[in-house]
Amino acid sequence: MTRTLLFAASLTLAAGSLGAQANPAAAGAGATLIKNATVLTVTKGTLKNTDVLIQNGKIAQVGSNIAAPAGATVIDATGKYLMPGIIDPHTHTMSDAINEGSLSVTSMVRIQDVLNPTAINIYRALAGGVTSINILHGSANTIGGQNATVKLKWGEDVDQMMFPGAPPGIKFALGENVTRKNQSQIIIPGQPTTRRYPVSRMGQEEVVRDAFVRARDYKATLDDYKARVAKGEKNLVAPRRNLELEPLVEVLEGKRLVHAHSYRSDEMLMLLGLADEFGFKIQTLQHGLEGYKIASEIAKHGAGLSSFADSWSYKIEAYDAIPYNVAILLRHGVNATINSDSDERMRRLNIDAAKLVRYGGLTEDEALATITINGAKQLGVADKVGSIEVGKDADLGLWNNHPLSVFAAVDKTFVDGKVYFDRQQDLAMRDQKAKERADLEKAGANQAPATRRGVQPVLPQEER
Amino acid sequence: MTRIRFAAIAALTALAASSAGAQLGSFNPPPGPQKTFAITNAHIVPVSGPEIANGTVVISGGKIQAVGASVSVPSGAEVIDAKGLHVYPGMMDAGTSIGLSEIGQGANATVDISEVGSFNPNAMAYYGLNPHSAHIGVTRVVGITHVITRPTGGILSGQAALVNLAGSTAPQMAVNRSIATVIEMPRSGFGGRGFGGFFAAQGPANTQDVNRTRQRQLDSLRTMLRDAEAYGTAMDAYAKDKTLPRPKHDVVLASLVPAVRGQMPVLMVADRVTDIKEAVGFAEENKLRPIIVGGRDAWQITSFLKDHDVPVLITSVMDLPTREDDPYDVNYSAPAKLAQGGVRFAITSGDAGAEARNLPYTAGMAAAFGLSREDALKSVTLWPAQIFGIADRFGTIEVGKAANLVVTTGDVLEAKTDTKYLFIDGRLVPLDTKHTDLNDKFKDRP
Structure with a gap:
């Protein structure tokens, strides 16, 4: 029983760390205020220059000049389009x-x-x-x-x-x-x-x-x-x-x-x-x-x-x-x-x-x-x-252009108020990943034997 | 015996008729005559130069006769008031097999895209082209006016044709029946095209076997190219001196002569870096003029492609990334990287036919990921024309060029934009398609 629990815990931990790598803002459980977006509510029309406040994973408020609660992440969405996920x-x-x-x-x-x-x-x-x-x-x-x-x-x-x-x-x-x-x-x-x-x-x-x-x-x-x-x-x-x-x-x-x-x-x-x-x-x-x-x-x-x-x-x-x-x-x-x-x-x-x-x-x-x-x-x-309405889950897409345009791309995607995709973070991580890959490729253990510059592979000991 | 055979044939015919039944007839209304048209009050996007906010395009005899802000309407011209509308040069899909395959799955009788065997340089897309394919109508109404349609499969797949997407017969549609020879280079590594995993499981067991097979195929290809070269030399010599022994005619080798002499480009299908480099190397070794088709990873070797002056018809902008750790937008952003690297390229639909109409949105996606909107438009108009050496006739709205034009409600690359008028070869093309027919029949059914 204990064993199973421990195993489950380590799995959760692994998933958690994976998550942290891939969704940078997921850690911030606080509120998010998206400011000055064109909000495509779908059910209640299009609202220009509108703010959307996300709290506890839900859409808490939709309106203009919403004040950011203390500690909230504020996203300037001027020129951008917010639509339901x-x-x-x-x-x-x-x-x-x-x-x-x-x-x-x-x-x-x-x-x-x-x-x-x-x-x-x-x-x-x-x-x-x-x-x-x-x-x-x-x-x-x-x-x-x-x-x-x-x-x-x-x-x-x-x-x-x-x-x-x-x-x-x-x-x-x-x-x-x-x-x-x-x-x-x-x-x-x-x-x-x-x-x-x-x-x-x-x-x-x-x-x-x-x-x-x-x-x-x-x-x-x-x-x-x-x-x-x-x-x-x-x-x-x-x-x-x-x-x-x-x-x-x-x-x-x-x-x-x-x-x-x-x-x-x-x-x-x-x-x-x-x-x-x-x-x-x-x-x-x-x-x-x-x-x-x-x-x-x-x-x-x-x-x-x-x-x-x-x-x-x-x-x-x-x-x-x-x-x-x-x-x-x-x-x-x-x-x-x-x-x-x-x-x-x-x-x-x-x-x-x-x-x-x-x-x-x-x-x-x-x-x-x-x-x-x-x-x-x-x-x-x-x-x-399915729509941007107060009380619904904060599942949202923030786009750099009207989403019905072929020229549009997603900046951020929220699920239950957390950012699970962020284009800027994604771009930033690419350099880091490229460096990681280059380092790994340089590592002696990853060289083909003929080119392995004097490093001998460590062979696992056979157990009898 | 005769009776049984007859019955069997009758049954087969019945089967073919039933499976291809939907294809009978024609969904593509024929274009009108080549009259003089004046498209007035239009927002003109000539691609060759700055946009004209309010201008006129005059076409006649299949050609563009005048374009500009202060062009007068010739007497007798049919005037099309394009107030609030945009005029673009017709788009060109250089990466499709439209007209060669109607229903790929379950209706083999409608598929004429490939020949049996590996070496069919004389198989001409022109003869497989079905002018009444429903794909043609629905493709042209988004503003795709001409295409390179090519055979696929084997190693020497055949010859691609440049066709206008209007006309009741192949001769009416064809601009150039043989514009390029198609080579699908044997690939390095495992897996065939298509159902990779499945066929790979039945294929050669190890890398050495794969490479041996591939080398054998390349050797056969080389031999055939050398034979074609020799055949051309022998034929020329005989033409000059009839006392020489008369060479035996060979339609297969004859079809390859323009390619081995560099008079006709060769479309070489390759996606991976190793395969693209191999194709370019092979082309240079054999004095071919290569155009890469596919080019998924071409963005990784832009300086190589630029140095060798090899253009790319990219087919994979909308494809999922191949590798799990590729950036999510690796294929969306490939055209921008090709443009940055100075590689000549065109964006194509990469679709056999039914979905070639997604071409403008494919270019649009490239523009959403780094390519400028101007270049996105060029990549489906002027640039493919340049790659095929037909930019003197296609790709922009300029005097003397073919009157392939589309009149739209907005940006031609946008999915929500509608087409109001379509001209191909200077003829007004009705906008009815199989889809509008069915829409008309059922939309008001109570």
Whole structure:
């Protein structure tokens, strides 16, 4: 026991020191006053020459001429733009594994169990102004694993990165990735190519239906047991736990959000209909590239949709994707967002949002909402993040230009009021790192044996 | 037997038709005639000189006839009032394979980007180009008016073409059917292109094997280049003196003659420092005129590239850093470092086609990380034209140049900027695309 505790303590220490290296201001737990910024609140318009006070990790005050509390860090943001931290509703960042693709239904597995908090792409995303992400299971099977909603607290451990209070969710998937019509997805080196049910959109419907029929029966068993316990019956045997069906029961109870990968309008419509029949909601259609063809039906069900800005034509089911998708959906009353599904694109979601001004004529606030507040709603955390409002978490990006400009870059990114990315600090650390590297390269022990200027390697003693 | 075979063919045809079904027809409305147009009251960004706050551009016969603040409108000209709008030279994407591959995954019948085998110098992108590719329409409406589209794969991939992104046929689109030969240099070290880890696992087992394979490939390449040189000499000699034995015609070697004589540049695909240096060394040894394509790490060897006067078509501005300890903006800031180091370069989309339309934002990202906005614009207009020796015809708004112009609502590099008019080869190009068609069909569906 003591041993475990010690081990845990040393881990925390290690993470802490890493954090200190990478996020210089994280140590200052005090208040921060950002002065004289153009504040893009997203929900309450754009405020020029405005101050934002951060206290205890929250947005404490938004206004003009706010006095700095004693000991507060003051940042002069004249000429700069402050926006809410970007929220990416579809990523696979930090994941050491993405697909448990062996079965058609793998609702029992959790992405949370395979997250790597030292993945460098966390830092790169912060440098693109991203603060919260939805990490999804892959799209290899009809019902995939459970997702993780994460705050990008670079340098801290996974437990501290999990978004507090975010409702749990689960990935579903339909279409080509599930039916594996793209042969490249089923070749495993050294293994014969295998086929797994389902291989058609017909089979996909059946797999989802079958899973929810079983989940409904399981729920009835659980409910019956609970009712008898409540009635005070004695000597009852609790139903055996079913880790596959438990998350689906939560879906039926509205406690777990369904994020359903889907491309074609017909498969989306199938799933919405099936969900209506079983009495649950699809929280988001992920990708949903043909969502614009059935915008009214999606709005009627109440699903959100998270799309690419303009990626298309990389496979058959993406051939009718259009960059007007999000605009059409928004105009039909669907809560729509832009996502990256890519560690690369995640760093420039601001540019993807700007495209919506061109394609579909969104206002700047509407465009910004597709990468902030709309995503917060899709992940069930809109009371905490997604806009600059007093009382919300201080998850913010400070930009050197309007973030909808391609010429914009991030100066600082805050999560819960702490600076997790600072461009000036990053630049300053490069010289230090270069020197460190040069010193290491010069060190005798790092020279190749032939050039090792008289230093003999110290060979480890063999133990017998 | 015949019947079975027929049935099999019918089935195959049906399969091809169904998978490529979406590609049938054309999404790209043809351009109008080469009339006389006067674009008036415009904010003109000629790139060749200072911006003109309120001026006129006159085009006719496919060429720019006049540009300036006090240019008079010729009688009979179709006047386009560009009040509040900007005019830019059309952008050039010099790093794409647009038109050669429609749907890369799951629709092989739409992919004509590579030939079988390693040495295909005679494979011409021109003959793989589908003028009706939906990619062409959506790319041109952001203001990309002409491109270098190139074949990929193997070692001698084939010949790249300079094409205007308007026209119903390849002959109408092509400005130069063979503007450069493409060599994808065998790489040093492990891993192929694409799915590195996966294929590397099946590839040669150790460094020596990798290098041996590579040396063998380079030797074959050298041999072919020498053969082409000799073939050209023999053909010339025979042309002068018909009493000599008549050399046998060889379309493969014939296609390489302009490259080995230095009359045609060679696009050499290389990203890493060792590979770039190796490519330049190989080019000089074989008297080729190299243009580096890729050039991810070129910023590390700017003086080398400057000394050897080798230009770079950079394809990786938007890529993730390759190494975990690279600065986060290593690729964003590469163009600024090339500019500082005096290297000739162009920014390209680096995309096979569907996302070539991100070219302006790619240049914009370089400008967000150190490149001046003026240079960012040049890197997608004038500089690629200079690299390919076509700056007398493309890249700026100057009298006598091709009338490839885009009229926009604002800065052409900004993602939110919209296009109002597009001219390619002096023709007004409709702004309808596959995407506007679908938007029109569904946006008001109740």
